[in-house]
Amino acid sequence: MPIVVMDHTPSNIEQYGENVDLVLAGHTHRGQIFPGNLITKAVFVVDYGQYQEDASSPNVIVSSGAGTWGMPMRIGSNNEIVSINLNLN
Template sequence: PDFILIPGDFFNDDFTAIQDPKRVSDLFKQLKATYGVYGTLGNHDGGKTFSQMVQLLEESNITLLNDEYVVIDDKLALVGRVDPSPIGGFNGLKRQDVSHLLKEIDSSMPTIVLDHTPSNLEQYSNDVDLILSGHTHRGQIFPGSLITNLVFEVDYGHFQKNADSPQIIVTSGVGTWGMPMRVGTNNEIVEIYIK
């Protein structure tokens, strides 16, 4: 692929729960893409072991974008957002107003935003072309999907409110939270073709 984008929740609140961090790092290092592997932190990537989590990701060649952006091959801007409500905090790292990031980006350049939680979508102007999110796990265990559908404007899938608004894709993700099971939902990796 040209790039791999991971919109958060690499961990489940506690780095010390990982029995073999080196193996996890080695697995992450197998992710290869022409322009790199990028991620942003999800609400379960914070807490007392936050620094250890970030260190493992960075040592695994995953570029974390924390209210930062990169321009890829002078063709595309990629913005990563800090999650608004991390469990246990991000060692003082706080979510900034997205407008300061977007005003620095050439508005004619296609822009993708990684924002773990698909909420407050109105904050994104028509200068953003695509938002990639996760967080909801699509409810994970039925009837959870009915609840996430009520809580989030977009809890799963592809959506565009109108022709002037950004498109959004919310994935159910590859993992679980709490009980390691799913009922009525699937794990997934989303493959996107951009023309």
């Protein structure tokens, strides 16, 4: 069975070793309000999307999320719910 880690923020992805297959994170809201996305890109290795450093590293998927923080609005980023299908073969 694959090992999947759900982590609130993608700031600690380097702590997961070869035994983790997939890391799911959010928190960044992809900046939520432009130019916040420029800040999240500077702070996190991956602030949005799919990332894998090398073949022995886990896949990382960071969602912009469905909600907001602070003001209930988004400018320059979309909200989303990500659907992931795992192949267990």
